[in-house]
Amino acid sequence: MAKGTILVAVLVVTALASMVAVTAMYRMHSESAACAASTLNEQAHAAAMSGIARVTALLRVVRESGIDLYDNPGLLRTQLVCDDGINKWYFTIYAGVDAPGFGGSTFDSAGDAKVRYGVIDEAAKININFATPESLLALPGMNEELADxxxxxRDRDNEPLPNGAEQEYYDQLPRPYKAKNGFFFTLEETLLVKGFNGSILYGEDANLxxxxxxxxxxxxxxxxxxxxxxxxxPGLRGLATTLTYEPDVDNEGQARTNLNTAVRSVEGLDPRTTAFIQAYLADKNVFTHPSQLLNMEYRLKADQPTKAGQTGRKAGEVIYSYVDASTLPLVLDRLTTNPSKMPLFGLLNVNSAPAGALAAVPGMDADLARRIVDARASIAPEARATTAWLFTEGLMDADRFKQVAPRLTARTFQYRVQCVGFGWPCGRYRVIEAVVDLAGGTPRLLYMRDLTRMGVPLPLNVDSGEG
Ligand SMILES: [Ca+2]
Ligand SMILES: [Ca+2]
Ligand SMILES: [Ca+2]
Ligand SMILES: [Ca+2]
Structure with missing residues (x-):
């Protein structure tokens, strides 16, 4: 891909050079200089896009291969893309080091900014399209007015919240515009919201x-x-996203069974649990989330006559779900209450979210978030396949788990990739930020932005990187 782009760039330069040859001499000189500059920019861009393409290919196999894409300088730092005889072209994938509870970073002992060479997990952030005002309020730099x-x-109605603002406010601005009354596609769109500015969105990270x-x-x-x-x-950008969603499938990729319709036989599910679900539904109830089944007891409101394969029950009888710590992972993996087969939007990954994001989930607090992050490192990978470990490892009781589980996930399908492509010794560089989406099977770019004008994001040291 990179080589192709560079070839195209070379052909363009050749064509332009022959055009300018028929014009006045001074003109030819200026055009040639512009072409050369443009070619270097194009090649830096091609190198950066090669980095994005490389990471996309690695993300595709990351689960099976177990490749570390969190911090892997050997694979992601100063990687040679091509040598055109004059310059060598490289890419580096970079991210800030996550500071406790924040997602920010600090200086290392030499006084340089700490850096890691890897991708950024979007599901480790709060999705502002689905967050409650309470959840938004818990994010850094927010207050009640900003949250409302x-x-x-974002909301579809035109009724302002107690501290909020709807169309009436935006109509009174010197240059009026429409409130979106729909989802934010990018975080930058929050700059249109009353009270928001660059300092709230980017915090102290002026060069992003x-x-x-x-x-x-x-x-x-x-x-x-x-x-x-x-x-x-890092401001709101450090802990917030607009782009997270996941397919409603189990860890094998199979569609989950809707708890509110046809739970007859789910492989591995205790038949007593199936009977409990059927009795609960027959009593005209609806489940809101599979986690509801955990340690669940229910007193029947009405008699349930004997049917084929089912014993009759009397009103007032208390029934039990038989879902406990041992069966919770299966229940969370295989069952859903989402009737539409639509994706699940805006879930926070408990396996990667920093304490600051976890604390913003309704039902969590800063102390619990900190304990989750501390406990996480010692949880076995198999146990981390679902969110059940929050309960099974004793971090919270069943009531708390049922409160937080509907907003949580144990997986990530969207990754932010920041890549600088650069030439050596010319020093020309381009910075591209992209979000790669794996939710559809074949990876695709969900978002892309050129950050070159923010300046060189980190020292581009070829010597120490090439080793
Ligand atoms: Ca609205
Ligand atoms: Ca300053
Ligand atoms: Ca600071
Ligand atoms: Ca910075």
């Missing part, structure tokens, strides 16, 4: 690289304003 205004801008630079840690001495505490406040 964000929800008003997820790392702390000296100007981001010197107070008001240089732009941006910051609190010079040695920690990067």
């Amino acid at each position: 205004c964000l929800v008003d801008f 690289n997820g790392m702390l630079e000296p100007n981001e840690d010197d107070g008001d001495a240089t732009f941006p304003a910051d609190d010079s505490d040695g920690q990067l406040n």
